[in-house]
Every structure is written in C-alpha cells, then in structure tokens.
Amino acid sequence: MVICGFPHPGMKVTVRLHASLRRHGDSLERELGAGATVADLMAQLPFPAEHAGMIVSGDRQLEMNSALRDGQEINLFPPLAGG
Numbered sequence: 001m002v003i004c005g006f007p008h009p010g011m012k013v014t015v016r017l018h019a020s021l022r023r024h025g026d027s028l029e030r031e032l033g034a035g036a037t038v039a040d041l042m043a044q045l046p047f048p049a050e051h052a053g054m055i056v057s058g059d060r061q062l063e064m065n066s067a068l069r070d071g072q073e074i075n076l077f078p079p080l081a082g083g
Helices: 019-024 038-042
Strands: 010-017 027-033 054-057 073-077
Touching (some): 010 019, 019 073, 027 038
Parallel strands (some): 010 073
Antiparallel strands (some): 010 027, 054 073
C-alpha cells in the first residue's frame, strides 16, 4: 500500500455484507496492519464475529486464522439455517 507516495506497511480490504448483515451497510473498507488475519478484521467490524457464519474470498472459505492481503475482497454471510 502506498500513502502519500511512501510505502505503508499495511493493507486495505473491502468487506461485502450479505443477507441480514446488510443492516450494517452494503460494504465496508478497513485498513489493517501487515500480516493481519480474518480475526483482526472481524475485531474492527460493528458486530460480533459470530454473526458472520461464513467468510469467503473468491472461491475460498476463510478461517479466523487465514492471512489477508492488500486489496482483498471479503464476503460475509450470516449463519445459515435450513431444514
């Protein structure tokens, strides 16, 4: 990431919210430090981590210890119920 023309040891990620999580907005951007994980991201969001039942980036489901990268798009879905 470059800020004011100088390298910055961090990253910016976009979080897309789905279904009932949309009450917090359609999408959010967060800046995180280098080496940040999904758990670090979740700690910055306006709802408890357990409200995100599924965390996906691209075609991959992420875990709380998954590393993030600059520019990554994260999709959050609430826990699914069915029957």
